[in-house]
Amino acid sequence: MFSKSTEYALRATIYIAQKSSENCKLGIKAISDATDSPPHFTAKILQVLTRNNKIISSVRGPNGGFYMTEEAKSLPVRSVLDVMEEDSVLERCVLGLNKCSEAKPCPMHSQYKLIKQQLITLFETKTIMDLASDIRDGEAFINND
Amino acid sequence: MFSKSTEYALRATIYIAQKSSENCKLGIKAISDATDSPPHFTAKILQVLTRNNKIISSVRGPNGGFYMTEEAKSLPVRSVLDVMEEDSVLERCVLGLNKCSEAKPCPMHSQYKLIKQQLITLFETKTIMDLASDIRDGEAFINND
DNA sequence: ATAATTAAAGATATTTTTATCTTTAATTAT
């Protein structure tokens, strides 16, 4: 469904939301280990998510690292997709037709739009915090050591 | 949602289902034009869909081209995804976690699986013919000249 | 002030996907 970049972005964001706070920051190594993601690539992705502190915040230097504010944690999951420029997955025609629209629907349009709408609703109503706090012992997420 | 290869595959298949028959075959040019797809790349994709005549059939030489049998037209749309090896999109974890499962769900698992199930049902119950015969004048599909 | 720590930024490499081009093989019509 999503690119690896976006999968890593979602996983890192959920992990940071779960484990960090303004006075408890996480290093790139801890994040990439916990989310089973390549560290350097994850670092690149976090650079994007950190732009303007919209979703993730960071500080450099000793005791620095990545963290999220409570305000950011309450953002919808969709905001991660938006920053990763992959929100188009939620909007595009299944058959990839640019001209597909309500007026000129492709043959999958009417059925697919019902499903797409549920995806949009899911990503827009669930907050990052919702997901982070859903994590229980034994869940696939995360490498809890 | 799907790769371009799969989008082209779906579009070509639907078009061939709609326009061809055992005694009316379509050339690669006609297909790629109608479906807004790059001709050479589409040819490569049709080679795959034609293997073993599972979905699409072809004959070479004058008056040759691509066509589908009525039997093939009644296959579920999912069979195209299977041949394109993109059925995994319908099965994978949204967050890309291999270990995500019913027993060890990721934080999106329970909500996402409901949507995924609808996608699977859609692609398994709709036949290629269903889509082809859905096409009406003015629909985005196809370049009807 | 200095050294240590950490993320940011930039450069490079690898892999995968997408796309095109050329040659070959099959079929048909003449």
Place this chain on the structure above:
DNA sequence: ATAATTAAAGATAAAAATATCTTTAATTAT
């Protein structure tokens, strides 16, 4: 038989996605 037509197969190219490495800049603790 021969030439024309068409898809199959193979080779190559270009672009995008994924991944890593190196250098720089900011921050903190000493």
